Each structure stands twice: as C-alpha cells, then as structure tokens.
Amino acid sequence: MSTEWLAQVERRAALHGALADPGRLAVVDLLSRGDASPSELAAHLALPSNLLSHHVNVLVAHGLVERTRSEGDRRRTYLRLLPTELGPFTTALPRPRRVLFVCTANSARSHLAVALWRRASTVPAASAGTHPAGAVDPGAVAAARRHDLDLRDARPRQVDTVRLDGDLVITVCDRAHEEIGLTADAHWSVPDPVRVGDDAAFDHALDELDRRIRELAPRLVAA
Incomplete structure (x- = not known):
C-alpha cells in the first residue's frame, strides 16, 4: 500500500476533523463566498472574539484559511479560504x-x-x-x-x-x-x-x- 496515499488519507481525515465543529464549518461557509475580516465574521456569526479566534487558528493551522493584510488601511486582516484536497465548498x-x-x-x-x-x-x-x-x-x-x-x-x-x-x-x-x-x-x-x-x-x-x-x-x- 502506497505511503503517499496513506499520507493523503490522513491529511483528508485531519481536514474533516477540523471542519467537524459547527462554528468552524460556518466560518468556512462564509469564506467560500468571499474574504472577510475577523470582525465581519464575528458580526455574521454572533460569536465572541476569543471563540472566533480559536476557530480561525485551527483553520489556519490545517491550511484551510490564510491571513492577508489589507492594501487599503494596511491594518486590517482579511481571512481567505484556500483550495484543499476536499475540493470547493459549493453551497448554493x-x-x-x-x-x-x-x-x-x-x-x-x-x-x-x-x-x-x-x-x-x-x-x-x-x-x-x-x-x-x-x-x-x-x-x-x-x-x-x-x-x-x-x-x-x-x-x-x-x-x-x-x-x-x-x-x-x-x-x-x-x-x-x-x-x-x-x-x-x-x-x-x-x-x-x-x-x-x-x-x-x-x-x-x-x-x-x-x-x-x-x-x-x-x-x-x-x-
């Protein structure tokens, strides 16, 4: 059995685990529509900032989300959904x-x-x-x-x-x-x-x- 294939299976299992929490899945669903700052996500989801920060950190650690710096005010951070082995998130x-x-x-x-x-x-x-x-x-x-x-x-x-x-x-x-x-x-x-x-x-x-x-x-x- 291929070691590379097993590593891919483990990677996909880890991604599914990261998405198993409803709060993190809601973050990913919103980011599938477009980038958002943490404050915009918090307003949409009515989550306390510390809990949202935890969810975002988990998603970043698993390579599902990345942070970018605004070209506008240069202070704001935007969160962007990254392509993964799981494919696109395609809610209608x-x-x-x-x-x-x-x-x-x-x-x-x-x-x-x-x-x-x-x-x-x-x-x-x-x-x-x-x-x-x-x-x-x-x-x-x-x-x-x-x-x-x-x-x-x-x-x-x-x-x-x-x-x-x-x-x-x-x-x-x-x-x-x-x-x-x-x-x-x-x-x-x-x-x-x-x-x-x-x-x-x-x-x-x-x-x-x-x-x-x-x-x-x-x-x-x-x-």
Missing part, C-alpha cells in the same frame, strides 16, 4: 439579477472581472468604482488582449450611478471594500496590479479573479 446561493464588481478606480480589476464573468455565466455583470479614474489602465487592456478578453467598450464609472436594486455586489479591492457607506455582498481581496504595473501582476490578478469566478458562478441558482 440565490441567483441575482446582476453581478456588480467594484474597485476603487474602476480601471483594471473590476473590468477584467466582468470580462471573465461573461465567459462563465449568463447572469449579467457590470463594474464601477468608488473613485473612478479617467480611463481604463493600459496594463489592463494589454492583459485582456493576452487572454482574449474584450475591454473595447469599458470605461470607468461611479458606483452610485451604476448600482441597481438586486445587484450582487462584489468588491475586488480592499480600499473599495473599506469605503464608508459601501455595503458589499462579498469581498475578494485581489492585489492591485496597477500599483505594480508589470505583466505578471496583471496576469496574477486575472488568475485570481478567474479562480474565484469559476467557483462562484455555478453556485448561483434560481430561487
């Missing part, structure tokens, strides 16, 4: 009328997310920014061209002029997520490729957006 979610991707400048990540979303789902999608730039960043246009995505009609727009009732709002930028008054249904903490400026940064952002979109799109089912 109500199908929205539209998905709205929001970042700060609406010049790169949110437009790329819309282009990727249109490949993966028939649910309509749009994008907007909390502080729109004057134009789509050239690096985003170049990245779209490399990946055969269409940004020809993309232009930055202010979120208040775009958002509609019934939108599923997903922030793809820490700074936008932390804007006072902007309430999002999910948050994806995707590093800003414009800040770095090279092809690798834009390709990394595209890969991360694509992974998350491919996990979310099949979960949106009609009520």
